[in-house]
Amino acid sequence: TIRHRIANSRQRDFLLVKKLAILAVLAALVAAYFVFDIGQYLTLDGIKAVAADLAAFQQDNALAVIAGFFIAYVVVTAASIPGAAIMTLAAGALFGVVWGTVIVSFASTLGATLAFLSSRYVLRDSIEVRFGERLKAINAGLERDGAFYLFSLRMIPAFPFFMVNLVMGLTRIRTATFMWVSQLGMLLGTAAYVNAGTQLARIESTSGLLSPVLIGSFAVLGIVPWIAKGIIGALQRRKVYAGFTRPKRFDRNLVVIGAGSAGLVSALIAATVKAKVTLVEAHEMGGDCLNTGCVPSKALIKSAKVAAMMRGADKYGLMPVQPEVPFKAVIARVMGAIKAIEPHDSVERYTGLGVDVVKGYATIIDPWTVEIALNDGGTQRLTTRSIIIASGAEPVVPPIPGIDSSGYLTSETMWQAFAEMDAAPARVAVLGGGPIGCELSQALARLGSQVTQVEMADALLGREDADVSALAREVLEADGVRVLTGHKAVRIEGRTLIAEHGGAEVPVPFDALIVAIGRKARLTGFGLEAIGVDTAKTVITDDFLATKFPNIFAAGDVAGPYQFTHTASHQAWYASVNALFGTFRKFKADYRVIPAVTFLDPEVARVGLNEREAAEQGIAVEVTRYDLDDLDRAITESETRGFVKILTPAGGKDTVLGATIVGAHAGELLAEYVLAMKHGIGLNKILGTIHSYPTMAEANKFAAGNWKKAHKPESLLKWVERYHAWRRG
Secondary structure (H helix, E strand, O other), X not given: OHHHHHHHHHHHHHHHHHHHHHHHHHHHXXXXXXXXOHHHHHOHHHHHHHHHHHHHHHHHOHHHHHHHHHHHHHHHHHOOOOOHHHHHHHHHHHHHHHHHHHHXXXXXXXXXXXXXXXXXXXXXXXXXXXXXXXXXXXHHHHHHHHHHHHHHHHOOOOOOHHHHHHHHHOOOOOHHHHHHHHHHHOHHHHHHHHHHHOOHHHOOOHHHOOOHHHHHHHHHHHOHHHHHHHHHHHHHHHHHOOOOOOOOOOOEEEEEEOOOHHHHHHHHHHHHOOOOEEEEEOOOOOHHHHHOOHHHHHHHHHHHHHHHHHHOHHHHOOOOOOOOOOHHHHHHHHHHHHHHHHHHHOHHHHHHOOOEEEEEEEEEEEOOEEEEEEOOOOXXXXXXXXXXXXXXXXXXXXXXXXXXXXXXXXXXXXXXHHHOOOOOOOEEEEEOOOHHHHHHHHHHHHOOOEEEEEEOOOOOOOOOXXXXXXXXXXXXXXXXXXXXXXXXXXXXXXXXXXXXXXOEEEEEEXXXXXXXXXXXXXXXXXXXXXXXXXXXXOEOOOOOOEOOOOOEEEOHHHOOOOOOHHHHHHHHHHHHHHHHHOOOOOOOOOOOOOEEEEOOOOEEEEEEOOHHHHHHHOOOEEEEEEEHHHOHHHHHHOOOOOEEEEEEEOOOOOOOOEEEEEEOOXXXXXXHHHHHHHHOOOHHHHHOOOOOOOOOOHHHHHHHHHHHHHOOOHHHHHHHHHHHHHHOO
């Protein structure tokens, strides 16, 4: 490791020397421009004054003049020194239209590429450190359409080419692409200037060389690639729709399949903008989140937390009590929470908002037709301009021998099973160490079950940092959960799960087996295969959430890449707006700031990068941590487990790249960092914001304060100390 550090240090020093050398050369060229007053020769009058002498010298030294002119042109453009346009005129006067165009075309491309590479080599790394997240989208667009962008800019001679060179150097466009597109894009403008230069003696000003008509012509040529791209897109769409007959009239502007979070929001947006929209749902309105996911699980977690607080009442100076857990009453409360929220997502509410709600199973017959098998019998067929698939996800059930006859439960089936139980199951095996598995394990253990959690990976919450995973395990075990990481479920024999660990078999007896290893998109039964909508693990969409058919979109869990209710709602806005108004403008789905919360006690909340992801992506970061055992409100609440951990760019900038919070109310505390990342608010501004005392939210301010302490100006403070000493006499 020492050798590697020395090698890395030497490599960094070498790169720094090379960067400084490039800057020194550029600085020397710019200095020479002013010191030797080279600018006087790069004016129209200056070129006229020397053109005759050069022409006379050229007759006997043609190759020397060409070589010297070529090198000078390359130097001027590489150093981004004003004067390239004047030199192009001179090329016409010296070499004529054909040879002048050839010489300038290659010299300008070579000089532009050198300027491009200088910008890339010297500036790009530091720019990416500061604006890496924002540049990702730009680089993705340039990777796809970079040649079109560059060609359009090159075709407009009035645009400062040196700026194009420098700015493009900061992106990820390939050097070879930059060269050939620049060569081609600058050719017509070069020819126009060279041709004008053949009449150099008659030219009084460069302002009249390129008339508005000529510049407009170049601009039109610049958008030709985009026109061609549009034509190609139209042909591709025509090919996609081949074999289908488009209706002349449509019954609906939009049909939405699925009434979960994504479907409800999509339908609501469509109705709000007065579109005629039908929402199709075969089961319960509100989808998984309301009926089997977020709502019931959080209600169960709250009851379990109260039970844990009763057992641990001595933390608050009270007598601890072993709670009686009438499981039927607990589950009745869970179901009551669902019933209380149901009206928010009900058929009646959405019908009142202008949505046509149909209960039944939807099948896409063709890109514009949806057939609905109605729950009360019969069928209904609707034609529609656009379709949004929001069919959600379902639990993954692994193909473990014996699982089909084990009576296993999932997040979808366990609530009804629990409602039929008189007491909490005595022995529970939870298969899976992700957020759902951890939440259910802790809750059921607190309600009196003996819980064994089996996870194949070496740690719980595998997407989180090691310290988060370790704390999750610690709190689960403190609540009595037997955590078996690194254990692979190999088969089920009757009421026993057999796991394998280190070559040995570990039996896990159970009265209830809960499978919580993840969820997969619901892709079958909607006619997607029949019409050729591309699917893999999800419905395949583009950046605008459109499938291969530009009028069919997908949003929520069925589209991925995230399986959060709030992400589904977020995607629904893009899908519905693009479906309804994409003819005029389309919006790319923005996934830059996506928060996530695991509702353990204490909660685990995160947005943006964590340390593990930063290391995997090679992003240099600085980590700032504040432990909650130092927070006044946490002490008064006896909620001192946890911490706030902030990632900022290495080098001292206060931009928030990611935040992880473990602690009481972490999900609520995270909102401040979500806002900060979304709107570019740094730690300095968080530190300068008044936070009420005493609150848990002060943890965010103190974390920012720790960052500030690590960046205090030590050298300046020494002088300040001397100043105060002087003031004391």
